[in-house]
Amino acid sequence: MSSAPIKKRKLYDRLEEVSGYRIMDMKKFSAALLEIHVCKDGYLQIMEDTDAQKGLCCKFYLVCSKCLTGVPFRSSSLVAHDRSYDVNHRMTTAAAKIGIGRQSLTDLCYMMNMPGAPPVTESNCSTQP
Incomplete structure (x- = not known):
């Protein structure tokens, strides 16, 4: 991760x-916080790229309000073996373990005011152990 001006308006x-x-992987958030700087007359903004969302995995930018230097980071890591995001994998597995389906996950996300509902595709819900 490296700080870079968000030049593209x-x-x-x-x-x-x-x-x-x-749902946030705090190691990823902490790493992004260590990368960002804030100018003397600026403040830290947390912005979200909603077009880059993958289920419950969000893409954020920590941005200096003064110089628009930003550090991008995701709220979850990729699972190496299948290139899915850990938060989506865990949510799907947890739902299968407690016996709830895709609609219940969607309802949970809606009630928690979490974007990304549904967090998983129909096929993922039906193929989890």
Whole structure:
């Protein structure tokens, strides 16, 4: 991860202020916080690229409001063996273990004001052990 100015205005314009709840891998968030700087007269903004969302895995940018330098990071790591995001894999596995289906996951996300509902595809729900 490295800080870089968000030069493309289209990208910055596409980012949205974060609201609602998210499931976050705190190691990834901490690593991004260590990368960002904030100018003297600036402040830290947490922005979200909603177009890059994959289920419950969100893409965020920590951005200096003054110089628009930003650090991108995802809220979850990839699972190496199948290139899916860990949060989606865990949610699907947990749902299967407790005996709830895709609609129940969707309802949970809706009630928690979490984007990404449904967090998994129909086929993933039916193929989990």
